[in-house]
Amino acid sequence: MERYIKEYANAKIKEIKQCESMNNQYKKRIIERINKALYLRNKEMIAADEAIEAILNAEQSVCGEG
Numbered sequence: 001m002e003r004y005i006k007e008y009a010n011a012k013i014k015e016i017k018q019c020e021s022m023n024n025q026y027k028k029r030i031i032e033r034i035n036k037a038l039y040l041r042n043k044e045m046i047a048a049d050e051a052i053e054a055i056l057n058a059e060q061s062v063c064g065e066g
Helices: 002-018 024-042 048-063
Strands: none
Touching: 002 024, 002 048, 024 048
């Protein structure tokens, strides 16, 4: 499960970095949130499903919906 979370996070980070229409400040904040979710999971402070949810919601929490 840990490998899946890391691979998903890396794919999401790569996707965010390649998005040219997104503001750089937003990109930085989204990547910080994804990295924080990975950090908390590695320290076993959150469960695997919470880490995945945090990664999924990172973009919406920074940019809002739509």
